[in-house]
Amino acid sequence: xxxxxxxxxxxxxxxxxxxxxxxxxxxGGYSALKxxxxxxxxxxxxxxxxxxxxxxxxxxxxxxxxxxxxxxxxGKPSYLVINADEGEPGTFKDREIMLKEPHMxxxxxxxxxxxxxxxxxxxxxxxxxxxxxxxxxxxxxECYQSGLLGDKIAGSDFKLDITLHPGAGAYICGEETALLDxxxxxxxxxxxxxxxxxxxxxxxxxxxxxxxxxxxxVPSIINDGAEAxxxxxxxxxxxxxxxxxxxxVNNPGVYELKMGVNLKDxxxxxxxxxLGGKELKGVIPGGSSTPVLRPDExxxxxxxxxxxxxxxxxxxxxxxxxxxDTDVVKFLYRIVKFYNHESCGQCTPCxxxxxxxxxxxxxxVQQQGTPQQLKRLYRVGGNMMGTTLCPxxxxxxxxxxxxxxxxxxxxxxxxxxxx
Amino acid sequence: MNALLPILHxxxxxxxxxxxxxxxxxxxxVCEVPATHVEGVATFYTMFKFRPLGxxxxxxxxxxxxxxxGGEKILEHVEQRLDLHAGHTRxxxxxxxxxxxxxxxxGYGPVMIVNEEYHERLTVEATDKIIDxxxxxxxxxxxxxxxxxxxxxx
Numbered sequence: 001x002x003x004x005x006x007x008x009x010x011x012x013x014x015x016x017x018x019x020x021x022x023x024x025x026x027x028g029g030y031s032a033l034k035x036x037x038x039x040x041x042x043x044x045x046x047x048x049x050x051x052x053x054x055x056x057x058x059x060x061x062x063x064x065x066x067x068x069x070x071x072x073x074x075g076k077p078s079y080l081v082i083n084a085d086e087g088e089p090g091t092f093k094d095r096e097i098m099l100k101e102p103h104m105x106x107x108x109x110x111x112x113x114x115x116x117x118x119x120x121x122x123x124x125x126x127x128x129x130x131x132x133x134x135x136x137x138x139x140x141x142e143c144y145q146s147g148l149l150g151d152k153i154a155g156s157d158f159k160l161d162i163t164l165h166p167g168a169g170a171y172i173c174g175e176e177t178a179l180l181d182x183x184x185x186x187x188x189x190x191x192x193x194x195x196x197x198x199x200x201x202x203x204x205x206x207x208x209x210x211x212x213x214x215x216x217x218v219p220s221i222i223n224d225g226a227e228a229x230x231x232x233x234x235x236x237x238x239x240x241x242x243x244x245x246x247x248x249v250n251n252p253g254v255y256e257l258k259m260g261v262n263l264k265d266x267x268x269x270x271x272x273x274x275l276g277g278k279e280l281k282g283v284i285p286g287g288s289s290t291p292v293l294r295p296d297e298x299x300x301x302x303x304x305x306x307x308x309x310x311x312x313x314x315x316x317x318x319x320x321x322x323x324x325d326t327d328v329v330k331f332l333y334r335i336v337k338f339y340n341h342e343s344c345g346q347c348t349p350c351x352x353x354x355x356x357x358x359x360x361x362x363x364x365v366q367q368q369g370t371p372q373q374l375k376r377l378y379r380v381g382g383n384m385m386g387t388t389l390c391p392x393x394x395x396x397x398x399x400x401x402x403x404x405x406x407x408x409x410x411x412x413x414x415x416x417x418x419x
Numbered sequence: 420m421n422a423l424l425p426i427l428h429x430x431x432x433x434x435x436x437x438x439x440x441x442x443x444x445x446x447x448x449v450c451e452v453p454a455t456h457v458e459g460v461a462t463f464y465t466m467f468k469f470r471p472l473g474x475x476x477x478x479x480x481x482x483x484x485x486x487x488x489g490g491e492k493i494l495e496h497v498e499q500r501l502d503l504h505a506g507h508t509r510x511x512x513x514x515x516x517x518x519x520x521x522x523x524x525x526g527y528g529p530v531m532i533v534n535e536e537y538h539e540r541l542t543v544e545a546t547d548k549i550i551d552x553x554x555x556x557x558x559x560x561x562x563x564x565x566x567x568x569x570x571x572x573x
Contacts, residue, residue, distance in 0.1 A: 089482045089521040127428070127466045128478075128522055130535040168424055168464035171520065185423030185450070187463040203421070245526060246484040252526035288483055318525070320484050334483055338520055344463075 002261060002269040005232065005240050007220050008213070009256045012100045019135075021142040024103040030148060032219035036111040037156040039222075044115035048218065051226035052238035057083055057174075057211030058287060058316040060304045066208055069198035070116050076205040080118040082109060083179055084125040084132075084212050087171040088287035089338065090318030093242035093254045094212040098125070098132035101216075102139035106162075108218035110153065113160050116208060121162040124179050127169050137164055171342035175390045176209035177201075178344065189344045190390035213242055233259030237303035247321035248275040260301040267298065267321055278323040282406070286315025288335050289395035291402030312402075328410040329369075332403045333361040339396035350393035353384040357400055364414040374411055378404050420452050427461055436476065437468040465519075473508045473515035475553045478532040481518055484525035489541075493529045494518055496543050500550060513554070 004013070011017045011027050024030070036044055049064025070078055086094040097105050113121050125133050140162050143149040151159050165183055172178045173188035180202050182188035201207025217239055221229050230238045237259040243266060246252045250272030257266065263285065267273070274280050280295045285302075291312040300306050307314040322331065340354035360377050363369055377400070384397040404411065426449060430442045438461055447454040461467045477497060481490045494516075498504055501514050508515035524530045527539035531546065538549055 086523045087521060090484050090525050092523050092525045092527075095523050126523065127464075128519075128532065131537060166425060166428055167466075168428065169466035169519075170464050182424065183421065185420040185452070185460065187460055246528065247487045254526065284483075320487070320525070322487055326487065331483065331486075334481070334486055338482055341520060 002257075002265045004256045004270075005258045006256055007232070007240050008097075008104065008216050008242060009101065009254075011104075012096075017100075019100050019102060019139075021103060021139070021146060021148075024101075028223075029103055029219075030107055030154070032222040033107050033110050033148070034154055036114060036222050037154055037158065041115045041117060044111060044222070047226050048115070048221060051221045051229040052236060053214065053217055053221065053229065054237070054304060055211055056213035056217075056241060056317070058088060058289070058313075060314065063210065063214055066198070066210070067112070067116050069196070070208055071199045071206040074206060077119065078117045079202045079205055079207040080109070080113050080116055080121055081180065081183065081202055081207055081209045082121065082123040082212060082215065083174060083176065083209050084123055084129070085167050085171075085174040085179060086129075086212075086316075087126060087174045087342075088289065088316045088318060089335075090244060090246055090284065090287045090320040091316040092244045092246070093317070095129055095132050096242070096254050097212050097216060098129065098136045102136050103142075104219060105212055105216040106136075106139055106143060108215035109162070110148070110160060111218050111222060112208075112210065112215050114153075114158055119159050119161070121160065122165055122183060122202070123162065124165050124167060124173070124183055126167040126173075133164055133166060140164070170344075171338075172344045172390070172392060175392070178390065179209060180207065187344070189346050190392075192389060234301065234303055234305070237305055241317050243302070244316070244318040245271050245321070246319070248278065248323040248326075249273065249321045250275055257302070259303040260306070263293075263298045263300055263302040263319070266302060266319060271319075271321070274321065274323050276323070278325065281322050281324045281326050281328070283322075284318075284320040284399070286313045287318040288320070288338065289313075289391075289398060290315045291398050292406060294406050313398075328403060328407045329361065329364045329414050332400065333358070333365050335399050336361055336396060339392060343392060343396075344390075347388040347390075347393060349384045349387040350396070353380050353393065354396050356380055357384075357396065364411060367414055368416050369411060369414045370416060374404070420450055423450055423452070423457070423460055424464075426450060427457070427467055431467060436472040437470055439469070471508055471512070474513050475533055476515045476517065478517045478519040478522070479505075480520065480522045480528065480530045482521040484521070485528035485530055488528040490529040493531065493541050493543070493546055497531075497546060497550070500547065 045067045053063045054060040153160050167173050170188045173182045175190050177191035178188040197207040232239050240256050240258050243255045243257050283293045283298050304314050336358045340358045343350050343354050345351045357380050360373055381397040381400040384393040430446050431438050443457045444454045447457045479494045503509050505516045505518040522530050529541045531538045
């Protein structure tokens, strides 16, 4: 029986838990902040580094390492910006955090700000998450009222303010440099790197952009230590993570699981198996940007490195399951349509590639496909990979190519001559 | 200028949900940036609208997870029920429909946002019930959920 391992959601799973400051504190909340404020900032960065915490936004970059890249001695303020622009199709765990346990995230955020010397935190929340923003703002207000935010947080000498900033409906603003441009009041278009945000990010100042769930892990790392965190997963894939399970399963939802649990078990055990007792046709393992896995490829551990070995990605830990009745061509068309809509337009391979892929796939949906068009689709996908300023081009190309490679019979069935 | 997006949200809210050239110029004055910059920013983001919306703006997700659970059927049903295509506002100004991308509630799909409220696990029957209430004007929708009428920092 696969069960949740509750660290992040240990309170959320208690019936009747309100998530307000009093309830969070009565279960030990903000003890990590008080402990951290007595440590040296570098100690905190080193502890997070030792814990092997990897970013939970999709890229899985080691968090402590990212923090250690922050440029020092520039004379400019440092910023820790939160990416709450949860837009990767299939992912819905950050919204749950903001609605159900905002204080554990805020505590981790405050510790992170202290660790890198940020005195004004910005949380960039996607514009559609109005109820989640309201809940988060209530939690922030509670912190101000009780002295956990402000001029001297939790009785220390550290000043910290937090501002919520809404997005306005652009998936691309989940990319860190596009997010920073949007935060600066511009069109959310990714920047060339270098300079990296750690040198020149928000308003030209050293900046680290981190996901909501990433920071939510910090209190337990401070309280229980780096080693305890590492034990919750295979080597180099530490901790628990919030898995978003959706699609044709009986029990969709967010589950907190140790890294490295078997992917098949997630779907068939805790996920309750395929809806309606149908057969599985495929699984998108890490959000729509990740290469699809066929049913014979899912008997693997669910962690960053194992998915990479399987030539896919764990990404934002968003598992989308689809059954035997799914028209794969129409499914892929919808995926590519999404990337085409969200492309910011700067780079020709992405702007044109997502558009032409969409139009070619539409021909297949309309039962007008040809073998030449199939080859062309594959080539256009390849031209979008590694040729763009940001990974959106890759994010379209990877599922496109994976579906073409793994389900050729479905595309052939949509040839004009097949009908 | 860093506050441009929140201020555009505020401006849109003041003008019943959409922006006009006059409002863009006003925002430009307030933020002390060129009006062309404001227009460039506003037109980039899908949440900024430039035509009147209905009193009730229905945003229905048809992206892949909601799509697998019947999101497109919900959209079709709403279009038929209101005799209105996505991307349009009904002549009497009561309703407008928008087909949108992933709303970040995928495990509870199909999902629809009515003004700023999330409605999840939709079926055709549940959707009809929501529209019934809206048509009777009996649904209480909070005017301002986001506390934007307060300083951006505490």
